[in-house]
Amino acid sequence: MTTIGLIRHGITEWNSLGKAQGISDIPLNNIGRKQARKLGDRLSLEEKWDLIITSDLSRAFETGKIIGSKIGLPTSHIHIDKRIREIDCSEIEGTTEAQRVRQWGSEWRNLELGMESFNGVSNRGFDFLEDIVHTHKGKRILVVSHGALIGLTLQRLLPQKFKQTSMDNTSITYLSHLDDKWDCSLYNCTRHLDLITQ
Template sequence: MATTIGLIRHGVTEWNNLSKAQGISDIPLNEEGVEQATALAKRLSSEEWDVIFSSNLTRARQTAEIIQQCLGVPVFNDERIREIDCGLIEGTTEEERITRWGANWREQTLGMEDLKMVAKRGLTFLEKLIKEYVDKRILVISHGALIGLSLQHLLPQHFQKTYIDNTSITILDAVNHTKSIDEFIVVSNY
């Protein structure tokens, strides 16, 4: 047996539909997001999972609570797996960012959390899980940038882009029963 981690991005929100940067803004799921989380929960109910960890932001917590209702396992909220802090760009669309800061807005800091620090935060959390939950099956409900950046740094050969679909799940297994973050393999990504 191995430690298995299922990384799940929260269900969709109105800001997702409007293409607004959410960051740490506390935006709830919309009706579609609730339906997505419910469908995922039904699919996961045929599998064995031991525990759920969720970002403390509402959209992730709502997704986790819907899944928890089907699985009946404990949920723990953790701010370490919350989304990237997008600083000044939160609540804006790409068009609004270009209007305000120009086409090269990505080259400015604008109060955004450093991408490498986001990945480090995600990887540190995953490493903690594999050390503390040996041979367990763990769901982690988080956010697109945190999951995508973490996977890109952990498994660059599998993840060239950081975009993660809402309510998609990426299953990671620890290899060789080690407690090293470098010993993960991707089992599936759907």
């Protein structure tokens, strides 16, 4: 059986401000780094992990590096894959919902603002996971990515289970792959954050 832990990166200033990040390379803030350390502490108490794969965006890569240091994985076991970067939000990147409504009106989601399609994002995530389970069959792999990418991929992978998704910062979701079947045993879990104060 191949086990994959899907992790959303730690929080950033833009997350705190409610700004769309997309592929803008916004770093973790101090709270995001604390979140990553807490998740690393939690994972260090569980079964061993073989590999970490992160998005190429710094907020995901730094989250992966922090977790790797906590679970004893050397940097040679942390790989980058551009396929699991966040949805490209194009013109709306750096804006809040209020700013979008002010600029384009309340129906802004129906406008052509250059955003990557949800289908395109879920295809990237699905292809990545299919590759991973064949390349690293029987391994335990942590994947550090982004809210939209993880959520849309889950909806594509297990549509009956995930009609809607919402991913919290440094949440972990466990997927298993056996006999060409996917299963999800844990979804969007953040119990490691209980002791973090803002």
